[in-house]
Amino acid sequence: MQYMLLIYTVEGDDEAQPGSIMEEFGAFTQGIVQSGAFKAADRLKPVATATTVRVRDGKTLNTDGPFAETREQLGGYYLVEAKDLDEAVAIAAKIPSARYGSVEVRPVWAMG
Amino acid sequence: MGDGVGLRLDEAFRRHGPEALATLIRLTGDFDLAEEGLQEAFAAATLAWAEAPPANPRAWLITVGRRRALDQLRRRIAFRARRDALEAVAGIERQAIPDEADDTAFGDDDLLRLIFTCCHPALALEAQVALTLRTVCGLATAAVARAFLVAEETMAQRLVRAKAKIRAAGIPYRTPPRELLAERTDGVLAVIYLVFTEAYAGEPGRSLAGEAIGLARRLDALLPARGAIQGLLALMLLHEARRPARHDAAGDIVLLEDQDRGLWDRAMIAEGLALVAPALTADSPPSPYAVQAAIAALHDEAATAADTDWRQIVALYAVLMRLAPSPVIELNHAAALAMVDGPASALQRVDALAARGALAGYDVLPAVRADLLRRLGRCAEAREAYEDALRLARHDPERRYFTRRLAELSVSP
Numbered sequence: 001m002q003y004m005l006l007i008y009t010v011e012g013d014d015e016a017q018p019g020s021i022m023e024e025f026g027a028f029t030q031g032i033v034q035s036g037a038f039k040a041a042d043r044l045k046p047v048a049t050a051t052t053v054r055v056r057d058g059k060t061l062n063t064d065g066p067f068a069e070t071r072e073q074l075g076g077y078y079l080v081e082a083k084d085l086d087e088a089v090a091i092a093a094k095i096p097s098a099r100y101g102s103v104e105v106r107p108v109w110a111m112g
Numbered sequence: 113m114g115d116g117v118g119l120r121l122d123e124a125f126r127r128h129g130p131e132a133l134a135t136l137i138r139l140t141g142d143f144d145l146a147e148e149g150l151q152e153a154f155a156a157a158t159l160a161w162a163e164a165p166p167a168n169p170r171a172w173l174i175t176v177g178r179r180r181a182l183d184q185l186r187r188r189i190a191f192r193a194r195r196d197a198l199e200a201v202a203g204i205e206r207q208a209i210p211d212e213a214d215d216t217a218f219g220d221d222d223l224l225r226l227i228f229t230c231c232h233p234a235l236a237l238e239a240q241v242a243l244t245l246r247t248v249c250g251l252a253t254a255a256v257a258r259a260f261l262v263a264e265e266t267m268a269q270r271l272v273r274a275k276a277k278i279r280a281a282g283i284p285y286r287t288p289p290r291e292l293l294a295e296r297t298d299g300v301l302a303v304i305y306l307v308f309t310e311a312y313a314g315e316p317g318r319s320l321a322g323e324a325i326g327l328a329r330r331l332d333a334l335l336p337a338r339g340a341i342q343g344l345l346a347l348m349l350l351h352e353a354r355r356p357a358r359h360d361a362a363g364d365i366v367l368l369e370d371q372d373r374g375l376w377d378r379a380m381i382a383e384g385l386a387l388v389a390p391a392l393t394a395d396s397p398p399s400p401y402a403v404q405a406a407i408a409a410l411h412d413e414a415a416t417a418a419d420t421d422w423r424q425i426v427a428l429y430a431v432l433m434r435l436a437p438s439p440v441i442e443l444n445h446a447a448a449l450a451m452v453d454g455p456a457s458a459l460q461r462v463d464a465l466a467a468r469g470a471l472a473g474y475d476v477l478p479a480v481r482a483d484l485l486r487r488l489g490r491c492a493e494a495r496e497a498y499e500d501a502l503r504l505a506r507h508d509p510e511r512r513y514f515t516r517r518l519a520e521l522s523v524s525p
Binding site for chain 2: 107
């Protein structure tokens with residue numbers, strides 16, 4: 001099963017961390033690349049660039065801003081291969097920003 | 113069929129049902145399919161067992177339930193040519209079939225898997241409780257709903273959502289690996305304790321304390337010599353033993369100090385006491401449940417209320433405050449201190465606790481304050497505190513108790 005690890009942080013908290021946080025992200029990424037769990041990852045642009053898309057009665061509505069109405073904003077994701085939810089959660093817990101933000105783990109539909 | 117046979121069947125279903133279900137869930141990988149298979153196996157058993165029950169009822173239920181689950185899947189294939197059903201059939205047929213001659217095969221391991229899956233932290237706590245009572249304890253959905261004061265439809269929805277989450281999110285059907293076992297066991301114990309405490313506070317006819325104790329006994333047998341499990345089991349037994357004395361004939365609350373100790377269940381106390389020492393020494397530091405059990409044991413061992421070893425109880429609460437600090441423990445600590453140092457210093461602690469606001473809305477806080485004020489002769493303030501408690505009380509017996517105390521205070525100046 002594939003899981004997408006969505007990273008939530010309060011904007012600016014990444015920058016407020018010690019400079020070594022980027023090295024930690026690098027090390028984490030390398031770790032899961034080597035273990036084979038890594039599928040894809042991106043860092044997203046700030047929430048000001050976000051658009052929420054909704055479909056109502058067959059019509060597509062675009063809304064400026066994020067979907068979640070919390071202080072935390074979606075800041076990135078990892079797409080990982082894990083054999084079950086426990087394994088996915090264990091990987092998610094190693095994401096550095098899990099310590100000052102949160103990570104949503106969502107199973108991904110298998111295609112085909 | 114005579115009533116005797118019906119009763120024997122009910123007893124057999126109750127005893128073997130959860131274990132058979134646990135194995136069927138593993139074999140089929142599907143809670144609903146397993147439940148349907150087991151229901152059909154029960155139906156088949158009422159006919160087949162009328163003459164003579166099989167030597168191994170659990171294996172019989174598993175074998176028949178598995179066959180019925182396969183039939184069910186094959187019907188889906190026939191009607192809709194479902195590829196997922198085909199894959200599911202192949203999956204079940206790959207699994208080894210339990211040997212009807214071997215009573216130890218699968219049952220225990222599968223029951224543990226089921227317990228840990230139902231109490232998985234990715235499920236909401238209320239869903240964990242509901243799923244555990246429904247599948248591990250085998251309670252009917254209506255009974256689970258009644259115990260938690262929700263409509264049966266609401267409870268049915270909660271169960272459907274929980275099972276859907278297990279399937280969709282890939283919650284594994286397994287006993288957790290060693291590195292997760294302690295933490296997940298704590299999660300299971302939290303569910304059991306919630307079942308126990310909700311039952312404890314509820315109306316007499318709606319008791320689930322027996323289910324909670326039964327679950328803890330099973331867990332203790334499956335994962336022996338674990339301090340937290342032994343501690344919780346002891347704690348529940350030592351409290352439950354006092355149930356017959358806790359209410360009078362009118363259903364009114366009888367305080368611990370006024371209870372007829374001759375009504376306490378001695379067998380339950382003996383079972384609980386035997387667990388306290390091993391529970392306390394199993395881990396270092398001990399599980400908070402073990403320390404709470406030790407406190408309950410000191411109450412149960414006292415021949416009269418006056419014989420209670422309050423000094424040791426205060427010392428154990430101090431240990432508990434270090435291990436698992438919480439405002440409720442702090443309140444209990446203060447109440448115990450009052451029995452050693454008198455009400456004045458205890459009142460200071462309770463007032464400080466109230467000022468922090470951590471227990472706002474908890475009726476026991478004003479009730480403890482009221483009792484301390486009453487003992488200090490500050491009757492007007494005591495009355496106010498009982499009125500606060502009365503406002504916050506959630507159950508009728510508590511309301512009647514606070515009302516009684518208020519009346520007593522109005523009589524004596």
